[in-house]
Amino acid sequence: MTEIKxxxxxxxxxxxxxxxxxxxxxxxxxxxxxxxxxxxxAGIGGERMSAEGLESLFPISEISxxxxxxxxxxxxxxxxxxxxxxxxxxxxxxxALVTIDAPGFSLKVSKGLKGKSIPLIHYVxxxxxxxxPKRAEKISKYLDHLLTLLPFEPPYFEKHGLETTFVxxxxxxxxxxxxxxxxxxxxxxxxxxxxxxxxxxxxSRRGEVSRLGPVFxxxxxxxxxxxxxxxxxxxxxxNVRPVIDELTESWPTPVRVxxxxxxxxxxxxxxxxxxxxxxxxALELAVDHVPTVVAYKVAPVTAFLAKFLLKIKxxxxxxxxxxxxxxxELIQEKCxxxxxxxxxxxxxxxxxxxxxxxxxxxxxxxxxxxxxxxPSIKAAKTVLSIIAKANH
Numbered sequence: 001m002t003e004i005k006x007x008x009x010x011x012x013x014x015x016x017x018x019x020x021x022x023x024x025x026x027x028x029x030x031x032x033x034x035x036x037x038x039x040x041x042a043g044i045g046g047e048r049m050s051a052e053g054l055e056s057l058f059p060i061s062e063i064s065x066x067x068x069x070x071x072x073x074x075x076x077x078x079x080x081x082x083x084x085x086x087x088x089x090x091x092x093x094x095x096a097l098v099t100i101d102a103p104g105f106s107l108k109v110s111k112g113l114k115g116k117s118i119p120l121i122h123y124v125x126x127x128x129x130x131x132x133p134k135r136a137e138k139i140s141k142y143l144d145h146l147l148t149l150l151p152f153e154p155p156y157f158e159k160h161g162l163e164t165t166f167v168x169x170x171x172x173x174x175x176x177x178x179x180x181x182x183x184x185x186x187x188x189x190x191x192x193x194x195x196x197x198x199x200x201x202x203x204s205r206r207g208e209v210s211r212l213g214p215v216f217x218x219x220x221x222x223x224x225x226x227x228x229x230x231x232x233x234x235x236x237x238x239n240v241r242p243v244i245d246e247l248t249e250s251w252p253t254p255v256r257v258x259x260x261x262x263x264x265x266x267x268x269x270x271x272x273x274x275x276x277x278x279x280x281x282a283l284e285l286a287v288d289h290v291p292t293v294v295a296y297k298v299a300p301v302t303a304f305l306a307k308f309l310l311k312i313k314x315x316x317x318x319x320x321x322x323x324x325x326x327x328x329e330l331i332q333e334k335c336x337x338x339x340x341x342x343x344x345x346x347x348x349x350x351x352x353x354x355x356x357x358x359x360x361x362x363x364x365x366x367x368x369x370x371x372x373x374x375p376s377i378k379a380a381k382t383v384l385s386i387i388a389k390a391n392h
Contacts, residue, residue, distance in 0.1 A: 009035075009387055012094035012118075013043040013054065014085065014109060016102025017064045019280075021046030023123060023170055023376075024100050028052040030380035042092050044085065057088055063105045078105065086112045095387045096121055107139060114142040119386050123147040123379060125164075128156050136160055145386055147379050150321070151367055165382045168375035169368040171280065171287050174261070177269045185269045189256055195229035196348060199267045199290065201276040204236070206243050208277055211297045212335075213247040216275060219340040224252050226345060232256070233271060235264035273347045275340065278315040282327060286318045286361040291347040291354045295330045295340060318364040326360030 011031060015024040025048035031039050032052075041053055046060040063078060086109055089097055097113065099106030101124040110120045125148040128136040133156070139146075140160035147167050148154055154164040177185065186193035200220070202212040224230050232255045236244045241259060248255040258267055268274070268288040276282050278296040285292045294316045314320050316327045328343045330336075346353050370378050 008038055008040055009095035009384075010040045010042060010092060011383065012089050012092060012097045013041060013045060013049065013100065014097070014102070014106045015043075015045045015049060015060065015100040016105045017060070018046060020100040020102055020124070021048045021060060024049045024054075024098075025052045026170065026173060026376035027098070027100075027123070027379050027383075028054065030374075030376040031383065034377070034380045034384060042088075042094065057085065063102065081105075082108050082112070085109050089113060089118065090116060094118060096383060096390070098123055098383060100124060107143075111142045119144050119390050121145045121147065121383060121386060124149060125153045125157065129153065136162075145382070147382060149368075149375070150317075151370070152321075165378075166370050167378040167382065168370035168373075169283070170375055171283050172365070172368055173374055173376060174265065174284055174287060177265055180269065182269055185266045189233065189258070189266060189270060191231050191233070191256065191270055192229070193270070195231055196227050196273075197231045197233060197271045198223075198344070199271040199274040199276070199285075200232050200234050201274065201281050202234075202244075202247070203277040204240060204279070204281075206240060209240055209243045209247065212277055212295065213243070215295075215297070215335060215337060215340070217247060217251060218337045219275065219344070221252050222337055222341045223344060227348060233258060233267040235259075235267045273344055275344060278329070278331070280317070283317045286327070287365055289358050289361055291357045292327050293330065293340060293343045293347065294327045295335045297332055297335050318361065321364045321367050322360060324360075326357055326364065 013024050015021045024045050028041060028049060029052055043054060044057050044060060045054045050056060058081060062081060082105065096119040097110065098121045099110055103126055107122065110122065113120060120143050122143050125146055126135045136156045137160045140157055140162035143162055146157050146162055146164045148164060149169045151166050154166055157164045183193045191197055200216055202209045202216050220232060230253050232253055234244055234248065234255060234257045236257060236259060238259055244257055248257065258264065265288065268285060268290050271290050274285050274290045274292040276285060276292055276294055278294050282292060282294050296315060314325065315329055315331060318327055319325050319329065330339050
């Protein structure tokens with residue numbers, strides 16, 4: 001256990017979106033474990049953090065807003081909440097402030113608390129390696145410590161004097177089904193384990209599904225011509241379920257739609273191949289060793305601007321980590337039915353291609369580990385050591 005001098009330290013946590021809420025909940029559980037429960041919490045979080053004992057200052061939904069058009073009407077309230085949060089942090093006098101992702105909100109709070117004798121820790125580095133590299137220097141001026149998910153991130157911030165710790169990626173803590181036989185899971189999902197199964201992931205937002213859904217449907221229609229027994233599983237989230245149900249009404253093959261994290265990993269366990277929108281889910285598929293084709297489409301104007309703003313060769317994190325294309329990426333104009341069918345058919349039929357991709361996954365997943373500790377434990381130990389140092 002990490003020893004600290006204060007009897008019952010208070011950690012102030014801020015998460016501004018569902019993914020941050022999950023990270024925050026795991027961090028809280030790890031902090032309780034590392035201190036035998038000798039810890040207190042305050043701050044802002046969602047359902048998962050509330051379940052770990054956080055009484056949120058206000059509902060996370062008030063700051064979980066994405067997209068310029070969506071944000072604009074909420075700006076007055078968000079500014080009010082930033083001030084309220086800063087005042088609350090000063091009032092509670094925490095042992096440390098840990099902000100989790102959501103930089104548009106959380107980093108404004110941190111910046112306003114510089115010089116107030118509170119260790120300012122941020123969890124999840126801004127993707128300065130992908131775009132806006134100047135952000136590294138800006139946040140280094142007021143943060144005290146940064147916890148990163150990816151192994152190559154620390155140098156971007158350390159060169160500006162910001163102490164940084166690579167703690168590992170949270171996909172390593174996702175729900176795995178080791179020891180559970182595939183046939184058992186297939187039976188649970190009413191799938192034929194002897195016939196080909198494909199997980200289809202057209203996105204977790206309605207806009208993504210509306211762009212990718214039609215081309216994914218046409219791809220499945222073509223695949224069925226050579227894989228007549230093909231079954232599809234679509235993991236989704238509650239708010240997108242109606243769009244998925246409408247999309248799959250006329251698919252030429254059995255489709256099983258599943259909600260929830262546990263359901264998603266069951267789908268992965270059953271699947272021979274996956275067709276996925278670019279995002280964290282592609283990394284989750286790598287952790288679960290599912291041969292995958294990554295696809296994505298954005299509005300033409302966005303794609304045009306991205307050519308000038310983005311500094312990366314790949315979209316998939318597995319490919320970025322390895323600096324080679326392990327997961328085929330079919331982005332924008334390459335995201336078409338003939339290309340998708342060709343790559344998916346290859347993964348279904350070519351054992352060598354499947355093995356090559358899975359071997360790449362093993363290499364990438366190893367790079368996501370920061371020692372023997374799980375990411376949340378490593379993050380908790382780092383937070384507690386920063387508090388201990390501040391108390392000397």
